[in-house]
Every structure is written in structure tokens, then in C-alpha cells.
Amino acid sequence: MFQAQDAAPFTIEGASLGGIYTSLHIPELKVLLDVGYSLRSSVGAKHLFLSHGHTDHSGALPALLGMRALHGQAKLNIYLPEEIADTVKEVLLVWEKMQRYPMDCNLIPVGPGAEISLGGNRYVKCFRTFHPVPSLGYLFFSRVQKLKPNFHGLPGREIKALKDAGKDLFETKERHELAYATDTLISVLEKNPELATVQNLILECTFLDEKKSLEDSRRGCHIHLDELIQHQDYFKNEKLHLMHFSQLYSPNNVRDILQKKLPDSLKAIVTPFLPSKNYWP
Numbered sequence: 001m002f003q004a005q006d007a008a009p010f011t012i013e014g015a016s017l018g019g020i021y022t023s024l025h026i027p028e029l030k031v032l033l034d035v036g037y038s039l040r041s042s043v044g045a046k047h048l049f050l051s052h053g054h055t056d057h058s059g060a061l062p063a064l065l066g067m068r069a070l071h072g073q074a075k076l077n078i079y080l081p082e083e084i085a086d087t088v089k090e091v092l093l094v095w096e097k098m099q100r101y102p103m104d105c106n107l108i109p110v111g112p113g114a115e116i117s118l119g120g121n122r123y124v125k126c127f128r129t130f131h132p133v134p135s136l137g138y139l140f141f142s143r144v145q146k147l148k149p150n151f152h153g154l155p156g157r158e159i160k161a162l163k164d165a166g167k168d169l170f171e172t173k174e175r176h177e178l179a180y181a182t183d184t185l186i187s188v189l190e191k192n193p194e195l196a197t198v199q200n201l202i203l204e205c206t207f208l209d210e211k212k213s214l215e216d217s218r219r220g221c222h223i224h225l226d227e228l229i230q231h232q233d234y235f236k237n238e239k240l241h242l243m244h245f246s247q248l249y250s251p252n253n254v255r256d257i258l259q260k261k262l263p264d265s266l267k268a269i270v271t272p273f274l275p276s277k278n279y280w281p
């Protein structure tokens with residue numbers, strides 16, 4: 001069931017199938033995006049970002065915490081929509097009672113606009129997604145020091161001299177590397193313009209053709225491929241990782257439909273998150 005996909009400077013590992021399971025591991029960041037199933041290979045993650053409480057995204061949390069305890073891992077940091085934090089705490093208490101062993105973790109409730117430090121120069125910004133239950137997306141970025149534009153093109157010697165003279169040559173810039181937006185209406189794009197330019201955008205695309213009408217897709221607060229195509233000029237990303245496809249389609253159906261319907265501009269950047277074999281595990 002396990003797939004790995006290049007998302008330079010990172011890798012995305014895991015699996016995603018709409019309504020069934022989604023859990024993506026970014027090993028370079030020790031980050032797990034959702035936990036709709038739990039694999040041993042993601043046990044080393046330090047941070048879990050929950051998009052919302054539906055079981056295909058959160059149902060395997062007790063299994064993950066149990067496995068981590070077995071491996072003697074430090075407490076997992078779990079970032080989650082603030083509206084569901086008390087409920088998740090209750091769920092974990094019930095599981096603790098059942099297995100008679102503590103489910104240690106740091107529950108960190110967050111809301112839209114919150115900023116989280118992952119250590120070093122790495123940060124995460126939380127943003128609102130649009131689903132029938134409280135939900136969030138996450139933007140991963142680093143803060144880097146860049147030479148101010150008026151010093152561009154100067155020889156190294158001169159830059160060093162200016163620096164030695166105490167001149168302030170640098171400014172802090174954000175490098176947006178990866179964003180995760182799942183289980184949401186397409187309006188997430190307009191509401192969060194930074195998604196247009198983030199290097200890697202992981203975006204749900206649950207429905208692909210007339211098997212589900214646009215209206216029905218919107219009613220369930222999901223993105224339909226036709227809407228994505230209507231927004232084709234929006235995407236300036238290096239890679240658009242589409243995931244959370246419905247099981248109405250086999251993996252090969254997904255490949256065929258994307259091949260048939262995507263305009264060239266999107267074909268150039270879209271990498272669907274799919275198993276290599278033609279079945280959903």
C-alpha cells in the first residue's frame with residue numbers, strides 16, 4: 001500500500017484513498033500528515049498534523065501511539081484543529097483505560113493563522129480549509145536570509161567590506177516548500193493565495209468525472225477535477241500532488257482520466273499519488 005513520491009526538497013511516503021485512509025509521511029521533516037492508517041515506517045515521526053477528525057484521517061491515532069510506546073519513542077507532538085482537541089483527548093483516555101497503558105502525546109490545538117516552529121529555520125502556518133467539520137491545512141516553509149536587492153551583483157569583496165562596516169545587507173524571506181490541503185471546497189485556493197506558488201502543493205481531488213456531479217462533490221465539501229481545470233491558471237507550483245481519489249475509480253482509471261482531461265499546463269506539474277498496481281490495497 002506504500003508509495004513514495006519525489007517532492008524536492010522532500011519525499012512524500014504513504015497512501016491515500018478518499019473516505020478510506022490517508023496518511024502521508026515526510027521523513028526529511030519527521031512529519032506525518034494525518035493518520036488514517038498506521039505503518040511501522042512512520043513511527044519515527046516527531047510531529048503529526050491532523051487535518052480533521054474524520055476516521056479516514058484520524059482513525060489510526062491510538063494504533064500509532066501504541067506502536068510508538070512499544071518503540072520507546074518520545075512524546076509525539078499532535079497539531080490539530082482547536083475545536084476537536086477535547087474530543088481527541090477523551091478518545092485517548094478511553095483507549096488508555098482499555099489497554100491499561102498511557103497514550104502519551106502532546107496535543108497542541110491550533111487555529112487558522114497559527115505559526116508553529118519545527119526547529120532550525122523551519123516553520124508551519126495553519127490555514128482554514130472548508131469541510132462540514134472543523135478542518136485545517138498546513139503550509140511548511142523555511143525562513144532564509146537573502147541579500148537585499150540593491151546589493152545584488154556586487155563583488156564578494158565589497159559585500160564583505162560593507163558587512164564589516166556594520167551595514168545591514170540581508171533581509172528575511174520565506175521559502176514556501178510544501179502545503180497540505182485535503183477534504184475541502186475549491187475555495188481554499190482563493191482564500192489562501194500562497195497555495196498558488198508553494199513548491200509542492202498536496203491537494204485533494206476526490207472526484208474526477210460524471211460518476212459524481214459537481215454539485216454532489218460540492219455538497220460533500222470535496223474538490224472535483226472539473227473545478228481544478230477551471231482554475232488551471234492559478235497553479236504556479238513546481239509540483240501539484242493530487243490525492244484522496246474516490247474508490248469510484250481504480251488507480252488506472254485515475255491515470256486515464258487525468259491523461260484525457262488535464263490541459264498541458266497542468267499535466268506538466270501534476271503527479272497523482274497512486275499505487276503502481278491497479279488496485280487499492
Ligand SMILES: [Zn+2]
Nearest residue numbers: 018019056183
Ligand atoms: Zn477524507
Ligand SMILES: [Zn+2]
Nearest residue numbers: 052054131183
Ligand atoms: Zn473528511
